[in-house]
C-alpha cells in the first residue's frame with residue numbers, strides 16, 4: 001500500500017472508531033410491579049413493590065445513557081411510572097403521566113426508552129396514576145457525570161440515597177375515595193425514610209471519611225426539614241446544579257425536591273440520629289434513621305435534635321442562599337454559568353395563581369381558576385393523531401382571572417425556543433410546591449406579598465440555581481425564567497398530591513412547526529393506544 005492509501009485506511013478506521021464510540025451506552029432494567037406487604041409505620045399495609053422492593057430499585061446512570069426499562073404491571077389496575085426531574089429531551093412520549101401515555105393495563109407490560117441527555121443530578125421516579133404514590137412504588141434516580149468531566153468535590157467514600165416523606169396508614173384506594181368525595185387529604189400519620197419509620201434504617205460510615213447523601217422529599221402533603229445530629233452538611237448539588245458549597249445544620253425540602261450534601265464523619269465514634277420532621281404544620285411529625293460509625297462505641301439515646309417548625313423567614317433565607325457555582329462544570333465540561341440566563345430577554349410572562357374553589361359542592365384545587373380534569377384520551381396522542389374535541393389550546397389563561405373555579409382539560413400553548421417568565425402567586429395560607437416536567441427553570445426571585453413588575457428589580461440574574469421543583473411560601477410569590485427548549489406536552493403540577501389529584505395541574509404544549517426529528521422524536525413503535533386513539 002502506498003502512503004496515501006495507508007492514510008486513507010487509517011482515517012477510515014478512525015471514523016469507524018469514532019462512530020462506534022459515539023453510540024451512548026445502554027442500560028436495561030426489567031421491573032415487575034406487584035402488591036406486597038409492607039410495614040412502614042409498623043402496621044401491615046398493601047404496598048406497591050418493584051421487583052419485590054420498597055422503595056424500588058435505584059436507577060444509577062451516567063449522562064447520555066440510554067435506559068431501556070421494561071415495566072410489567074402485575075397489579076389488578078392500570079399503572080404508569082413517571083420520572084421526576086428527568087428531562088427526556090424531545091421525548092414526552094416517555095413521561096409516564098396521564099396526559100402523555102396510555103396506562104399499562106393490568107397484567108400487561110410496556111418498555112420505556114429514555115435517554116438522560118445532557119443531564120446530571122439526583123431525582124426520583126414515582127407511580128403517577130390513581131393515587132398509587134401513596135402505596136410506594138417510588139425509587140431513586142441518579143445521573144452521574146461522565147468520567148472525564150470534573151466534579152467540584154472529591155469522590156465520596158459512598159453515595160447514599162434518602163427518600164423521605166409523609167405516610168398514611170390508610171391505603172391509596174381509601175385516600176383516593178376521600179378525595180373523590182370532595183375532601184382534601186387528611187393530615188399524614190407519620191414520616192418514613194427509605195420505607196421505614198423511626199430507627200429502622202441505618203447508614204454505616206467510617207470515621208474520617210466523607211459521604212454523599214442525596215435526599216428527596218417523596219411525600220404527599222408536607223415539607224420536611226432534614227438534619228444529622230452533631231454534623232454539618234455541605235450542600236453540593238440541587239436537581240442537577242453544582243452549588244456553592246455552603247454549610248448547613250439543617251435543610252428544608254419541599255414536596256418533590258432533591259438535594260445532595262456531603263457529610264464528613266468527623267465526630268466521636270458513636271451513633272447519631274438522622275432526622276426528618278414536618279415543616280409549617282401545627283402538629284410536628286418526626287422520623288429518625290441512624291448514622292452509625294463502624295467503630296461506634298455507643299448507640300443513640302435521648303430525644304433526637306429538635307428542628308425548625310414554623311419559621312418561614314428562615315426557610316426563605318435558606319432558599320435565597322442556594323447559588324450556582326459559576327466555575328463548576330455541569331453535564332458538559334464548560335462551566336455552568338456560561339449560560340447567561342439573566343441577559344436573555346423573556347418572550348412572555350405567565351402568572352399562575354393557586355386556589356381552592358368549591359365546584360359542584362366539592363373541594364377542588366385550581367390554577368388561574370381552572371381545575372384540571374382528564375379527558376378520555378391522553379393529550380399527546382390526541383394531538384399527534386389530530387383527534388378533535390379532546391382538549392383545546394388556550395383552555396387556561398396566562399394570568400389569574402379572578403373568577404370562580406371551573407373544570408376543564410386545561411392545556412396552555414407555548415412556542416419552542418421561547419424564554420418565559422413564570423410567576424407562581426400564592427394567595428393562600430399554605431405553602432405550595434410546583435413542578436414542571438421536561439424542563440428546568442432558573443429561580444430568579446421569591447418574596448412575600450403580591451408580585452408586581454417592580455419585583456423584577458430584585459431578581460437574581462447572576463448566579464441562581466435552576467431546578468425542576470420550586471416552593472412558593474404562604475401569601476408569597478416565586479418567579480422563574482424557563483427556556484422552552486423541549487418540544488412536547490408537559491405536565492405542570494402541584495406536588496401536593498391531593499391538590500394535584502383534585503385539579504391543581506395543567507399541560508404545557510411546547511410546539512415547533514418544523515415537525516422534525518431534531519425537535520421531537522416520532523411516536524414510539526411500542527406506544528400503547530387507548531381512548532379515541534385506538535385504531536389509529
Ligand SMILES: *[C@@H]1O[C@H](CO)[C@@H](O)[C@H](O)[C@H]1NC(C)=O
Pocket residue numbers: 032033034072074
Ligand atoms: C411478577 O411477580 C409475580 C409475583 O411474584 C409473579 O407471579 C409474576 O410471574 C411476575 N411476573 C414477571 C413478568 O416476572
Ligand SMILES: *[C@@H]1O[C@H](CO)[C@@H](O)[C@H](O)[C@H]1NC(C)=O
Pocket residue numbers: 070109110111526
Ligand atoms: C412485553 O414483554 C414481552 C416479553 O418480554 C416483549 O416481547 C414485548 O415486546 C413487551 N411489550 C412491550 C410493549 O414492551
Ligand SMILES: *[C@@H]1O[C@H](CO)[C@@H](O)[C@H](O)[C@H]1NC(C)=O
Pocket residue numbers: 150151152153243244245325326327328329
Ligand atoms: C466551584 O467549583 C470549582 C471548580 O470545580 C471549585 O474549585 C470551587 O471550590 C467551587 N467553589 C465553591 C465555593 O463551591
Ligand SMILES: *[C@@H]1O[C@H](CO)[C@@H](O)[C@H](O)[C@H]1NC(C)=O
Pocket residue numbers: 046171172173174
Ligand atoms: C384498602 O383498604 C380498604 C379497607 O379500609 C379495603 O377495602 C381495600 O381493599 C384496600 N385496598 C387495597 C388496594 O389494598
Ligand SMILES: *[C@@H]1O[C@H](CO)[C@@H](O)[C@H](O)[C@H]1NC(C)=O
Pocket residue numbers: 343344345
Ligand atoms: C433585550 O431587549 C432590549 C430592549 O428592548 C434590547 O435593547 C436588547 O438588545 C435585547 N437583548 C437581547 C440579548 O436581545
